[in-house]
Amino acid sequence: MSAPAIPARPGTAAFARRALRHPSFMAGALLSALVVAAALLSLVWTPWPPGDIDVMRKLQPPSAAHWLGTDAFGRDVASLLLAGARNSLLVGTVAVAVGLVFGAALGLLASARRGWVEEAIMRLTDFTFAFPALLSAIMMTAVFGPGLVVSIVAIGLFYVPVFARITRGSANAVWSREFVLAARAAGRGRLSITLEHVLPNIASVLIVQGTVHFALAILAEAALSYLGLGTQPPQPSWGRMLNDAQALLFQAPRLAVFPGIAIAVAVLGLNLLGDGLRDLLDPRLARRR
């Protein structure tokens, strides 16, 4: 016997129409697309090779040849910014994927099994909350040394308990809904209910939270790279560029402006996208705002 139908969702075309009329979603989508486009473009083309050092042309102001000028090593700032987008997107994607896959699995398990399993998983997440992302990343770099991979893993690991909690909270609400009770009465197993009913119904929450945490991962990676614990030279990174720029605040203050704007645009875009998605995927929340 098949389970009773899940409440109907609006079609893709209707969703697209609403999305196009949603200012926050559209602004977020445009800004995020800009960052993705910059990252993709840098794979095939940059005005100058990003790692190209030439001290003869160091600290040049913006010009037709170097749109945003050059840094202390004569590298083209615009090229570094374009290539830096790749790093930020990589960190966000992998960290959120790690947190989402393992966290959602733990959350779904806690919600499906309840009892001591749920209690154990939730207590485990309790004390991992004592370590903010930056602190857990610092612990990891103290052991494994600084680097992009270590910072991605550290941020991802910090996200596991975060997503476990979000998933378990939302999944518990779905488990008490009538259609799930009906499926259970029909003899469906916990795994099948989890995959067919619970997961699709909490997907929107996970998508929204994934977007928001993508932005937070970009901020965390920028902070780690600024401290010298994240991306290592010669790989370009926005946080690292800010660190280099701080030493030249008196000679070339503009160098401290562009990478910050790039980080802010990426984070703002993702936050607006997350806000928009939340409104579009859960209209009840939109009405309350």
Next chain:
Amino acid sequence: MKLFLLKRLATLVATLFGASVVVFLVLEILPGDAAQMMMGPDAAPEAVAALRAKLGLDRAPLERYAAWLVGMLTGELGTSHAYGTPVAGLIVERLALTVPLALMAMSMTVVLALSAGVYAASRHHRLGDVGVMGLTQVGIAIPNFWFAILLILLFAVNLRWFAAGGFPGWAEGAGPALKALVLPAVSLAVVQSAILARITRSAVLDVLREDFVRTARAKGLSRRAALWGHVLRNALVPVITVMGLQFATLLAGTIVVESVFYLPGLGRLIFQSISNRDLIVVRNCVMLLAAMVVVVNFVVDVLYAVIDPRLAPSDA
């Protein structure tokens, strides 16, 4: 209420214990030979062996963990490998900067966020609301260390009102010391208050729709008096929850901001200790920061019960 407090206290102790296990596993067991790691790959085997014996690494892990726990309770945290001084003394010295900085930043956050959040809610869907919400979106997107650099650019490089960094120490008097903390605190507070202002606005809007607010207004209470006297108190529960969570972010933020302003605080001590491979200092500092986060969340839980006594029994 007593049972509620006891349960929360038990959770606090269990969480601290769990956090200490994580810190010990990551910073003591995971590196394998911590002495080798601290001295680097080129160190002479005799020197590594001497450090291993000095740190007690030849003892069983459980014994070392127990010794560390006892040390934390008695204040005997060992000696820093890089500085050659007791870790407890180092930490206390650095806390004299980090604690005032965090408190200053949190106070600024609360004042800014509550004013902006209540103002935005009171102008719901009007220009003031849209303006404040737009600013908070930008505030959330700005990394605090970049904002700190922009503050240095404006107030230290251009206007020359503040120094670009450094800390004169409390011995020079409270005035110069506090002045050195103003820009770091502002850079932490502005970003944090952007998040808190949004939560405040949304919580105030929820309470404004309640019947008792309509009754209070119908009885002749002015809008301002109802807002600050009735609405804000009832909107505080979600606001305090986020404040508790934000304290953790703020403490982590001090690590970065202290580096921007070259402040000799706890964050900078951790950062320098990582560079020096001084794992004993890193372990104790990380544990201290984690303990601060856990204790603040405990205080928040207790505050809930004080603000809204209905929450205590239902949660107990």
